[in-house]
Amino acid sequence: MWRKRAIFIGVFFICMLVVLLARLVQIQLVETEHFTKHNINLVEASVKQRSQEMVLDNGRGGFLDRNGESLTQQTKTVLILFPFLKNMEWDSRKIADIIGTTEYTLTKTIAEAKEPVVLGGSKPVELSAKQMTDINNLKIPGVFAVNKKFRVQNELAEQLLGITGQNEAELEIRYPDKKLSYDTLIGLTGLEKSFDEFLLPDGESKLVYHVDATGGPLFGTNVKYVEPGNPFYPVNIKTTIDKELQEVAEELVDKHNIKKGGLVLLDIETNSVAAMVSRPIIDKNPYETDGINNFMLKQQIVGSVFKTVVAAAAIDNKLNNDDAIYNCSQKINGDPDPVYQHGMLNFTNSFAVSCNNTFATIAKELKDIDKNILEDYAKKLSLTTTTGWEGTIFHSSDFKQIQDEEKGRVFLSEDAKKDKNYVALTGIGQNEVRVTPIAVANMMATIARGGEKQAVRVASEIEYKNGSTLVKFDQKKLDGETISPYTAQELQKLLREVVENKEGTGRWFQDLPYEVAGKSGTAETGIYKGEEQLHNKWFAGYFPYDKPKYALVAVNLEVFADEGGVNPLFADMVKAVYDHEESHAQ
Incomplete structure (x- = not known):
């Protein structure tokens, strides 16, 4: 009996010794650099x-x-x-x-x-x-x-x-x-x-x-x-960021007290981001998470900037006839407008002063032609798709430079497309319309290039440590239909009229060193602070008008109606770009 017990104990100890030896081999020889599921490097840990x-x-x-x-x-x-x-x-x-x-x-x-x-x-x-x-x-x-x-x-x-x-x-x-x-x-x-x-x-x-x-x-x-x-x-x-322009852009956004919002500056020739600023900044406080968001890549209510889309559809459907006159002293529901009393205006002047009644009316007329027409033109102008560079590199067939970019939208339901009141609100960039600032900047670049729609790059290449190129990101066109050169040319005239017209919403930019073309937007957010509703304020455009080089969007989010205008920020950024170009031309 004792003999069997001795054999059992001996075998047990031998087995334990084998297990310990196996564990030792695992630690010392097999998994020295990738120990356990945590991939602990035992050699490094030992050295440390x-x-x-x-x-x-x-x-x-x-x-x-x-x-x-x-x-x-x-x-x-x-x-x-x-x-x-x-x-x-x-x-x-x-x-x-x-x-x-x-x-x-x-x-x-x-x-x-x-x-x-x-x-x-x-x-x-x-x-x-x-x-x-x-x-x-x-x-x-x-x-x-x-x-x-x-x-x-x-x-x-x-x-x-x-x-x-x-x-x-x-x-x-x-x-x-x-x-x-x-x-x-x-x-x-x-x-x-x-x-x-x-x-x-x-x-x-x-x-x-x-x-x-x-x-x-x-x-x-x-x-x-x-x-x-x-x-x-x-x-x-x-x-593709220009460090000098980025530095001045950040300074200007803070100088103009943009608490939530920012700007996007695109180089039109290469369709790349020259500067991008989002506020608030990233806060070290873990309970303050807004700063993590890049609001230049997030859906926002765009307001009257969306009238550019309506205008494009109107041009192609012969609704831009300046013989037609609209009452721009009325709201879109027919009531007298207590704020804006522009009187009777044609299509071009309505765009310049951003008349809501005109574009609400045209949006309803477009709906009767095709209920999908506003969505189609928003897509042609890349407002409802992502704009960032995508393609194949190495083993990845769907590499995206801007993974955090959101898509825009025009309607949320089929029923909304058929409702004339919803369509009227959509025509002025309200209701369910949401777009990203980077997509708006890309829309302006597309118009400035005569309708050529390109992907937005934020990186031009990946470099090895010695400076040689590992991957190069060439310019590429965005998929899908775009507007015709004729439509782009007509939009260019309208966007310039916004600045040149003595009552235009961009008349503040007439004395800038570059000729600017663009569109303003003030959107009701449905968010209230106390009893006052907050607004999103936009100006989007490009410059110089005759030989476009930059597209710029400035946006101030969720501010009171009587404060937080972005015109001064937009103007100062145009001046900064001019100074930058002049200094590098010498």
């Missing part, structure tokens, strides 16, 4: 347990403006100090003399440090190339002058570029076949999300110092520099 390190570059790719300047990262030459310095004699006086500070500043910096620190912390002391050379020539262990990448403070175009974060569940969904550490940063919004697969880090660049359990030197004071072996990564996304 017995080392101190200073990350110089986390390895994630960044974003450049159209001239190659970084929008998200800034490389600074800084002084790195390792904590073991406080336990040894070192020539702090020479270092202090080189950088123009005191010995006390240096010793205080490392006095309580448990990890390597940057002199100056969040506001690092920047060194010159000569200072960097002089410091490193001293070869003091634990003292290094190095180039370190920092995230840009007050980041430009922050909603467009987007944010990153750690999200283990999303990481697994997005990259089931990739072996990535659970703490890998991924893009959560904006272009960070759209281009995430290209921006993923290939490894960190860092200074590493090995320590024992007490934090003392393990192998002396030797600090090693570690970097990924791939010379082509990380890549950079070269955007």
Whole structure:
């Protein structure tokens, strides 16, 4: 009996030993870099347990403006100090003399440090190339002058570029076949999300110092520099943003007190985003989420800007006859208008002063021709489709540069298309009409180009670390029908009349350095603050009129009727573009 028991116990212990050996093989040999479902790199974890390190570059790719300047990262030459310095004699006086500070500043910096620190912390002391050379020539262990990448403070175009974060569940969904550490940063919004697969880090660049359990030197004071072996990564996304125009656009949006809204500036020739601003800014408070939204890509009530669509349909259906006269002292229901008393006007003048009664009437006439006609023309002008660049790159057949862009709409139901009252409201951009500012900017660019409809680009190429091209995003046409060159030409005249007409809603722009064509819009939102309804205020147009180069949309969302006009913002942005073009022409 005892013999069987001994055999059983022996077999049990042998099995346990085999299991332990198998586990050891798994940990030490098989899954050293991708342990458990979290893909923990055991080698790195082991090194971290017995080392101190200073990350110089986390390895994630960044974003450049159209001239190659970084929008998200800034490389600074800084002084790195390792904590073991406080336990040894070192020539702090020479270092202090080189950088123009005191010995006390240096010793205080490392006095309580448990990890390597940057002199100056969040506001690092920047060194010159000569200072960097002089410091490193001293070869003091634990003292290094190095180039370190920092995230840009007050980041430009922050909603467009987007944010990153750690999200283990999303990481697994997005990259089931990739072996990535659970703490890998991924893009959560904006272009960070759209281009995430290209921006993923290939490894960190860092200074590493090995320590024992007490934090003392393990192998002396030797600090090693570690970097990924791939010379082509990380890549950079070269955007179409002009950094100078983006900076001034952000300043102007804030100067004109836009709390919710912003602007979109398109380069018409390349149909690319030169600047895009959305407010409010991204708030660090987790309970304030509005700033995460890029309102230039979100559906908004557009108001009278939609009359441009009605005008296009009217032109093609011969309803733009200036012999027809409309009562522009009446509301669309026939009641006297207490605010606007424009009298009897023809089609052209009605567009210039944005007469609601005219375009409500024309919308009803168009409905009788074809109940789908307003939707058809909105689609021709790319208001109800996404406008961002889409195409095939590598294994992705439906890559989208602007993943967060919403589609617009005209009606929500078939019944609404048949109801003359709903159609009348639709004709003036109210009721169920919703469009995005970027789509409105693209509509203006389409009209300015004579009806040629193109996709909007926010990135021109993906560059390797050495500057060579990995992927190039060529201009491409948007699918679907568009307006004819004749219709575009007639719309151009109408949009210019808005500015040239002495009573036009864009008459404020007559003295700008560029001739402007465009359309205003003031939309009732149905949102009330107290007893007063809030409005969306728009101006959308392009310039110069004779040789169009830029399309611009400025919008102020959810403001009172008697405040928050966008004309001053639009005008100042046109002036800023003019100054920019003049300075670069010299």
